[in-house]
Amino acid sequence: MYRIVEAQRYNPQVKRLTVEAPRVARRARPGQFVMVRVDERGERIPLTIADSDAASGCVTVIFQEVGCSTAMLGALEAGDTIADVVGPLGVPSHLEGLGRVCVVGGGLGCAIAYPQAKALFGMGAHVDIVAGFRSASLIFLEEEMRAVSHKLTVCTDDGSNGCKGLVTDILKAALEETVYDAVIAIGPLVMMKFVCLTTKPYAVPTIVSMNPIMVDGTGMCGCCRVTVGGEVKFACVDGPDFDGHLVDFDEAMRRNTIYRTQEQRSLQEHICRGEERLHAQ
Amino acid sequence: MLNKSTTKTPMPEQEPALRARNFEEVAFGYTQAQAKREAERCLRCKNKPCVSGCPVGVDIPSFVGSLAEGDTAAAADVIRRANALPAVCGRVCPQETQCEQFCVRGRNGEPVAIGRLERYTADWAMEYGEDESPTDPNGVRVAVVGSGPAGLTCAGALARLGCAVTVFEAFHKPGGVLVYGIPEFRLPKAIVAREIAQLEARGVAIETNCVVGRTVTVDELLTEGYRAVFVGSGAGLPTFMGIPGENLNGVYSANEFLTRVNLMRAFEKGAQTPIQPVRRVAVVGGGNVAMDAARCALRLGAELVSIVYRRGEQEMPARAEEIHHAREEGIAFHLLVNPVSLVGDEQGWVREIVCVEMELSEPDESGRRRPVPKEGSRVTLPVDAVVMAIGSSPNPLIRQTTPDLAANRWGCLVADETTGRTAKRGVYAGGDAVTGAATVILAMGAGQAAARAIYEDVTSGRI
């Protein structure tokens, strides 16, 4: 059992939990993730390590409630426990030697990009961040991102805050002005796909963080396979970071829809069970 | 009194039509009377040919003799001395190619049903036997990586010698393939849990959720105060064929499919792990893994489940009993055909498996006749799910993070066969991690041998 020491809600869908997991905290590096199972009957879900502290033995995850497991996780508060936290998994991001970087985060992807930006900033790199959200009410981590960047640009799809537009518009303008060693793009698959299309003409190396469906996270099930440069890779052990210009995004998007119907049903059942419990009280 | 029957005492089983729709155990096991009657078929040969076929060397005539005399407790004692997981072995060992192959009764009829008798004895012991108490500690700490049959056996043997053993397991549940691979209807998970509880009672500590190579490395374990590390991490990396369409939706590795079904219990109502309901499933492969995946698919409600295998039934590596059970349950066998591509619909779901017909030529290095495609042949099967069960290799995490641990070109760790010693001081390895995918009993044999070597090396001061 892993104890939650801190819980904070950013908005109705996004929450941050800090959990005691000393062995994980000791080795965690930016770009790595944990597999979390909420309770005895739960499924294993991957979540990026947003922060870790070897001294206190804690790791932090920031997640969006999209389905049953993340909704159950979202209902937990400090003092509650989680059945399993396994990690750190995946290959740490290769950040060495990057002097000038543009980090592009889309929505929840900002939480995944944040530890990388923080590490790069700490290493003395020049870091620009472009953070996109659907609307103002969904913005989170703004202050934290500002603290680890030389320039932070927040944009929203509907213009309700920051500048109106997509991250790719901002990125394109930045690419015209600045020569970056790399662009790191993390967010929904479509967003990463379009970031890669944007950077391609500028020949800027573009690193994306793939988020396929995973079962074990240790290279055992092959569920997380992605095609990169024509080769099949397992995102959990070979990634999750890959060269975005080589990733087959269309296949990845198709594979992420595999369980959509089941998941909606499972979420429905979860909501119903929750309501039953409410009525029983 | 000798029972002269030339056939084994039948074991009662669930009706095929009924069991094909549930996850309860297929075979019910012997009653005491049935076990006694079967044990009475044993000739108690002086030279014990059967024992030579048992990788852990259970004194078979002695335990069978006790059963014939009606003394199950004595039989259980004999087995327990050599075998840490008898209830598991009694269910899943390929007895026909091991102990039973050498049984003298087998020359003229069927051999003694050694596997069934082992199962009977172990189940009895679980209900009525006593847990062993811990041995006095000798102050030596040993780490075991992986809680499959290799790791559990090694841990049990070392604990019995007084070592303080900690098993590190990547998953949230111990047992290895016994819990995530082999389905409930062949090996009830409660049985595995009970055998593991006995090891814990003997003093073995199990730390789950620890991926060696990521959470902690082998070298760190050695510096944390473990005198030796036994690596029994299995062969869990799935193989794909590399044919077009393999990444279509609805194409699974057997590991993914079986893990979702067994470990995550997708077959139970209310389970959160999703499995797409499917009508027509093709399982590619001819081993136990393929049989298990096919029979699980049937039990999840598929209408038509086919095995697609590139050789003939004679060459199938699966246990004879499992092939027989699968046939009885209505699995269709497409033999001597090999998939060449998978075709999907507009949404990217697999809809058809395209195969070529094969014929067998001379035997290859494995001794099985090599399949070669028939020029111009083509067979297609309509499907809405495909499970790839064509083998697996050791996971690279440990060797990648332990640079001085040698592996061969298949990724298998290099270790001495009879002692498990690797070229790295203090590190031992065995089971599927060394041999590639093999059997429960071979993995156990390797775990036991390594435990002996570790103890010897520790007491002689070599490590």
Ligand SMILES: Cc1cc2nc3c(=O)[nH]c(=O)nc-3n(C[C@H](O)[C@H](O)[C@H](O)COP(=O)(O)OP(=O)(O)OC[C@H]3O[C@@H](n4cnc5c(N)ncnc54)[C@H](O)[C@@H]3O)c2cc1C
């Ligand atoms: C390496 C990695 C790191 C991740 N890090 C984070 C993180 O830091 N914070 C966070 O909120 N999420 C993260 N994710 C995504 C997260 O794992 C999924 O949101 C979660 O598994 C959904 O579980 P659920 O049961 O709540 O929803 P489900 O009911 O399983 O799914 C709901 C919806 O989400 C989609 N979905 C399912 N799994 C994934 C997935 N792995 N990625 C994207 N969409 C998915 C489904 O198709 C469905 O539409 C990460 C994924 C990976 C692979």
Ligand SMILES: Cc1cc2nc3c(=O)[nH]c(=O)nc-3n(C[C@H](O)[C@H](O)[C@H](O)COP(=O)(O)OP(=O)(O)OC[C@H]3O[C@@H](n4cnc5c(N)ncnc54)[C@H](O)[C@@H]3O)c2cc1C
């Ligand atoms: C579906 C299926 C059916 C089978 N049926 C039969 C049968 O009927 N009869 C038979 O004799 N054999 C059968 N086998 C084969 C048999 O199960 C294996 O040969 C045997 O389990 C190997 O044992 P092992 O201990 O070497 O490895 P495993 O059982 O694979 O156990 C390895 C363990 O190590 C853990 N691990 C891996 N990497 C790490 C790491 N880095 N850190 C920590 N832990 C790690 C894994 O999670 C796992 O728990 C079957 C196999 C499968 C997959």
Ligand code: FES
């Ligand atoms: S999640 Fe199973 S192999 Fe990557």
